[in-house]
Structures are given as structure tokens and as C-alpha cells.
Amino acid sequence: MKTYLVGGAVRDALLGLPCGDRDYVVVGETPESMLAAGFQTVGKDFPVFLHPETGEEYALARTERKSARGHRGFVVHASPEVTLEDDLVRRDFTINAIARTPDGTLVDPYHGARDLQDRVLRHVGPAFVEDPLRVLRAARFMARFAALGFSVAPETMALMRTMVADGELGELTAERVWKELAGALRTPRPSAFLRTLRDCGALAVVLPEVDALYGVPQRAEYHPEVDTGVHIEMVCDMAAQLAPGDDLIGFAALTHDLGKALTPPDVLPKHIHHEERGVEPLLALCERLRIPVDHRNLAVAVCREHINVHRLMELRNISVHDLIARCDGFRQPQRIAQIALACEADKRGRGGMAESDYPQGPELVRLHAAAMTVRGADVMRPGMDGPAVGEALRRARGEAIGRARKPAEAS
Numbered sequence: 001m002k003t004y005l006v007g008g009a010v011r012d013a014l015l016g017l018p019c020g021d022r023d024y025v026v027v028g029e030t031p032e033s034m035l036a037a038g039f040q041t042v043g044k045d046f047p048v049f050l051h052p053e054t055g056e057e058y059a060l061a062r063t064e065r066k067s068a069r070g071h072r073g074f075v076v077h078a079s080p081e082v083t084l085e086d087d088l089v090r091r092d093f094t095i096n097a098i099a100r101t102p103d104g105t106l107v108d109p110y111h112g113a114r115d116l117q118d119r120v121l122r123h124v125g126p127a128f129v130e131d132p133l134r135v136l137r138a139a140r141f142m143a144r145f146a147a148l149g150f151s152v153a154p155e156t157m158a159l160m161r162t163m164v165a166d167g168e169l170g171e172l173t174a175e176r177v178w179k180e181l182a183g184a185l186r187t188p189r190p191s192a193f194l195r196t197l198r199d200c201g202a203l204a205v206v207l208p209e210v211d212a213l214y215g216v217p218q219r220a221e222y223h224p225e226v227d228t229g230v231h232i233e234m235v236c237d238m239a240a241q242l243a244p245g246d247d248l249i250g251f252a253a254l255t256h257d258l259g260k261a262l263t264p265p266d267v268l269p270k271h272i273h274h275e276e277r278g279v280e281p282l283l284a285l286c287e288r289l290r291i292p293v294d295h296r297n298l299a300v301a302v303c304r305e306h307i308n309v310h311r312l313m314e315l316r317n318i319s320v321h322d323l324i325a326r327c328d329g330f331r332q333p334q335r336i337a338q339i340a341l342a343c344e345a346d347k348r349g350r351g352g353m354a355e356s357d358y359p360q361g362p363e364l365v366r367l368h369a370a371a372m373t374v375r376g377a378d379v380m381r382p383g384m385d386g387p388a389v390g391e392a393l394r395r396a397r398g399e400a401i402g403r404a405r406k407p408a409e410a411s
Helices: 008-015 031-036 084-089 112-118 126-130 134-148 155-167 174-185 191-198 228-243 247-253 258-262 279-288 293-310 316-326 335-346 360-372 386-405
Strands: 002-006 021-026 047-050 058-062 062-066 074-078
Touching: 002 008, 002 335, 008 112, 008 134, 021 084, 031 047, 031 112, 058 062, 058 228, 058 279, 062 084, 126 155, 134 155, 134 174, 134 191, 155 191, 174 191, 174 247, 174 279, 191 228, 228 335, 247 293, 247 335, 258 279, 293 316, 293 360, 316 360, 316 386, 335 360, 360 386
Parallel strands: 021 058
Antiparallel strands: 002 021, 047 058, 062 074
């Protein structure tokens, strides 16, 4: 049986990065011969099998032929006559079209190793344009590898622009767009995802609410970077630094300032009430891309409340309580620490402020913990109805916040 390690495992090994899942291509076999060898079938759209001992995936070498618009419109053909080179040429980028034999020999017909060395993301062949999902994959790979100095080959960027202009991205399902976006938010450099999509015109198609922020000015004394779109890039990168691999925090960072695109031109560069204005476009984005509920709820809380968190030290005790309650922090206590991180990313994701301190974050977490020590049973009295208990609990928790804010007495 001729087997080859392919794809990301080969690529990452050549880059000196930890390897994730290992995928294999099998040449010269049939589904019947794979089953006879003890493999278990798992593929629905094309023949993929699980190794009987390791559980790793082995796919029969295959070709693909475009049959309809969109990323699903392909006819797959797998047979013993399909060569390794035939299988590799259908892949997206040269750096993903490298195979390795069991003895370690590289099979690299499309010069992916050279592109890895040159830090270039380049499409394998003209069939690249047949799958619109590859535009988003290019942006996600740039987010993952931007820190290594990668760039998109000019001819690949030209093809991506053509695909956007032809309207192919409109065929992508919400689930696939979200999968690529979430993957990018888990990388060290989500800003590269946004910039790559914007450079080819795709950001306006898949994330128009974010694209609308570019060119919107902010007050330079608070935002030295001025451009709101640039600010969002910086906030996303800061969120990736503060909460590595956390697309929940990353999504809240990405969407916290959507309201600035709706600021009336006559009041720019001020953005009065942008936090309230941002909720409607955020909800529209979440509905369109079918964003998970937890991501949506956290993002809405951060969008609506980030200015209040920045001003935490100025808020009255009862106002701090009400802020926590609006964020559902008493029923979902983990949310307060998440909001604190997203707000810290907002404050530090500005020109020259990456190393600045953000005491509001840990203070919010500390005051929330103090309020959480007060339970309904602590304030309940005979004859109290539900609203009365709720108000008594609100007052008692506000007082607990006040006590926590007082400086400790000297011993």
C-alpha cells in the first residue's frame, strides 16, 4: 500500500511548528481493498478511512471537477489510477501540496517547500478559483503565519479579487464563514485575516459591518491610530495576546465598536452613544452568520457596556451592581472576567498603549466577587414578595461592593 503523509502535518514540520492531526493519502487502492486491510470507512462525500490501529485518517487519492457554483459544487473521483500528483494539484496552496513518504522523502511537484522558505502563500493552480472558501482560508492562513513573515503572492491576490468580483463568496454558507472567522480569531494575528480580506474586497461581503469601520475617524487624543478599522485590528490582536486561542473573547473584541460606523458625520470624530448604536448591527451580523449564542451574548454585553467598564472607578456602588446585573454576571459569573478581558483589549489596542495598565479589569472582577458573596437567603424576610427580595438583594450587593472598594485598614 503506497501511503503518503500530506497537508498541514508536512507543512508545519518544515516550519518547525508543532504538528496537529496527521492525514494520509493512499495511491493505487480501492474502498474494497482498504476494508479488506482492516480500515474503517468514515467518508461521506469521498473515500476516507480510519487506520485500524492508530485511528488516523487515510484518504484515497482523488480528483475533483467543478459541477456547480459555491464550495460544495464538486464531483469527486477516486480510483487506483489517480496519482499522487493528481491529488496534490487539487489542493489550495503550494505549502499544503507537499507529501512525505514513510522514509521521509518529500514529494513536492508544486514547489511548496520553496514557498515555505520564501514565506509566500501561493495557489497551486487555476482551479483555485473554483472554491470560494479558499479566499477565507487564505486570510486565515495569513492570520496564523503573519508573525513568520508570510505574504500572499500577487497572482494569488489577483485571483482572489476576481473571485470576489464574480460574486462567488455569496455562495458560502454561514457555517463555513463562521468556522473560518472563529479559526482566525484563535490565531496570534487576527488583524492579518481582516487585512487580507479587505485587500481583496471580501471583507465587505462577509463582514460588511466591520468593513464599514475603515476610514471612520476617532478622536486622536483617545485613539492615536485615528482610523476605527485600524483600531479594531489592534484590539483583535490584543485580545489574542490576552486570551490566546479564545475566539469568544476575540469575537467580542471584533464587534465592540460597530456603532461607530453609524455615527452621524456632523459629530465626527466624536462617537456619542456608539455603544448603544452598535447593538443592532451586531445582532444582524450574529443572525446572518448564525453565531453561537454564548458568543452573541458576550459580544452584546461588551458592545453595550465597554464605556461603562472603562469608567468603572467613577461609577457609584449601585451602578457597578447594575452593570454586573445587565451583563447577567450573577447567573453567568464567568462572563464578568471575559468582559474585563475584552475591555482591556479595547483600551490597550490603541496606538502607543499596548503596554498600558488597565486597573478597571481586575477591579471589576474583584467587585463582582464581593457582590457574589451576598445571597438571596441573606436578605429574605417573612412576608417579602419577589420584587422586594430582588430590591433588597440589589441594595445588599451594592453595599458589599462599597465595602470592597474601601481601602484596607492598617493593622
